[in-house]
Amino acid sequence: xxxxMSPLDFSVEELDRLMDLAVDIESNxxxxxxxxxxxxxxxxxxxxxxxxxxxxxxAMLNLGGSVMGFSTAESSSASKGExxxxxxxxxxxxxxxxxxxxxxxxxxxxxCQHSSIPVINAGDGGHQHPTQTLTDLLTIRSLKGRLNDMxxxxxGDLKFGRTVHSLIHALVRYPGIRFILISPEELRLPGYIxxxxxxxxxxPYKEVVRLEDAMPKLDLLYMTRVQKERFFNExxxxxxxxxxxxxxxxxxxxxxxxxxxxxxxxxxxxxxxxDDDPRAAYFxxxxxxxxxxxxxxxxxxxxxx
Amino acid sequence: xxxxxxxxxxxxxxxxxxxxxxxxxMDIYQYLHLDKLDxxxxxxxxxxxxxxxxxxxxxxxxxIDFIDLDVLGFxxxxxxINIIKDSEIVDKKSLHLPHEIKNIIRCKNPxxxxxxxxxxxxxxxxxxxxKKTYRCKYCEEKxxxxxx
Numbered sequence: 001x002x003x004x005m006s007p008l009d010f011s012v013e014e015l016d017r018l019m020d021l022a023v024d025i026e027s028n029x030x031x032x033x034x035x036x037x038x039x040x041x042x043x044x045x046x047x048x049x050x051x052x053x054x055x056x057x058x059a060m061l062n063l064g065g066s067v068m069g070f071s072t073a074e075s076s077s078a079s080k081g082e083x084x085x086x087x088x089x090x091x092x093x094x095x096x097x098x099x100x101x102x103x104x105x106x107x108x109x110x111x112c113q114h115s116s117i118p119v120i121n122a123g124d125g126g127h128q129h130p131t132q133t134l135t136d137l138l139t140i141r142s143l144k145g146r147l148n149d150m151x152x153x154x155x156g157d158l159k160f161g162r163t164v165h166s167l168i169h170a171l172v173r174y175p176g177i178r179f180i181l182i183s184p185e186e187l188r189l190p191g192y193i194x195x196x197x198x199x200x201x202x203x204p205y206k207e208v209v210r211l212e213d214a215m216p217k218l219d220l221l222y223m224t225r226v227q228k229e230r231f232f233n234e235x236x237x238x239x240x241x242x243x244x245x246x247x248x249x250x251x252x253x254x255x256x257x258x259x260x261x262x263x264x265x266x267x268x269x270x271x272x273x274x275d276d277d278p279r280a281a282y283f284x285x286x287x288x289x290x291x292x293x294x295x296x297x298x299x300x301x302x303x304x305x
Numbered sequence: 306x307x308x309x310x311x312x313x314x315x316x317x318x319x320x321x322x323x324x325x326x327x328x329x330x331m332d333i334y335q336y337l338h339l340d341k342l343d344x345x346x347x348x349x350x351x352x353x354x355x356x357x358x359x360x361x362x363x364x365x366x367x368x369i370d371f372i373d374l375d376v377l378g379f380x381x382x383x384x385x386i387n388i389i390k391d392s393e394i395v396d397k398k399s400l401h402l403p404h405e406i407k408n409i410i411r412c413k414n415p416x417x418x419x420x421x422x423x424x425x426x427x428x429x430x431x432x433x434x435x436k437k438t439y440r441c442k443y444c445e446e447k448x449x450x451x452x453x
Contacts, residue, residue, distance in 0.1 A: 083423050104418040106443025110425060125416045127444055192447075196433075 007133035036065030042095035043069035059293035118300035135289035149176035156224035215253035247271035330361035417444035
């Protein structure tokens with residue numbers, strides 16, 4: 001039985017097959033509409049989420065399956081002190097597959113050790129969020145037609161942003177990837193990723209502070225939100241939160257085929273006047289998130305259509 | 306003047322751990338859980354050593370499959386292990402960094418699931434043998450510092 005804990009759990013070839021399946025699902029929705037009939041997805045969300053929980057549920061419903069679960073720790077037996085291992089043993093009796101989000105890092109790993117059903121890590125603290133990375137990869141491949149030979153700008157909170165860290169790990173497996181890391185000094189990419197992943201893998205990268213300087217050189221811009229919960233004092237957060245605002249004026253500096261991605265939710269970092277730009281791909285990205293999760297559920301359940 | 310010599314008798318079967326950094330033998334006693342074994346253990350602290358100045362030595366009398374010594378590779382890979390049978394050294398075990406260590410060190414990341422989940426083993430995995438990096442199996446936090 002297979003689980004998904006990290007985006008690197010799949011080889012490049014397996015990812016290709018997963019994305020091919022997602023593309024087939026996108027163009028043949030009816031073909032997959034009953035693929036999971038009689039199957040149940042449990043969404044075990046120990047902390048709030050909009051997109052991740054709903055996209056997993058939408059994916060299972062689109063496949064003809066049904067969903068059950070909880071959306072906060074308070075509405076589960078965790079509030080009575082139940083361990084993750086006991087919860088998953090119980091849920092294994094009710095459902096065929098589960099998606100778990102937990103504030104503690106490594107909780108889904110504990111779950112998969114005691115589970116008799118596939119477990120999808122739907123985010124564990126600041127550690128991993130593999131289905132977001134799969135979504136990002138599918139979006140990039142669908143829009144650009146490739147995952148290699150690209151200059152990718154990563155902008156915003158590169159220090160704490162787990163989506164950026166996971167995406168870097170996933171993209172360096174493809175040839176010809178270059179990064180421009182756009183962040184304020186305080187939110188630079190951590191050394192262990194710069195040295196251990198980029199330097200070690202001879203991946204070309206440049207660090208810049210001004211977004212405008214990077215824009216003309218990019219094939220893709222990945223924006224991130226500065227997360228309030230990561231700061232110890234309000235003053236630092238206020239100083240950082242509006243450091244980057246992508247607006248229509250800055251988009252004029254970008255090539256015509258430079259797509260903008262964002263894991264969402266956004267706050268101020270992308271102005272709403274960018275939303276109508278055909279290069280604004282963050283809502284398409286959300287849609288791709290459903291297709292890749294459909295493909296993932298089918299793959300983990302070993303269902304062939 | 307007191308002579309600085311101490312004799313500890315031979316053992317029939319077991320291990321002699323030599324070249325232990327002076328003062329660390331009691332730590333090793335704990336890590337090998339020797340307190341839970343009903344066997345004869347001799348600990349010699351601060352023995353003279355031409356190589357190290359002073360060192361600790363341990364003699365453990367027990368069947369040689371009784372103790373998993375792999376963890377010593379993590380604690381101090383300079384330790385020499387002599388395997389004794391019929392009162393003779395029959396083999397010397399060389400130490401490598403173990404791939405995985407269980408319940409020897411604790412994850413210090415307060416956001417790690419090991420901080421709240423009952424009965425969960427503390428497992429660290431060797432992720433970079435060149436840099437001797439161990440990371441928590443669950444949250445991947447790097448282990449900093451040495452054993453106490």
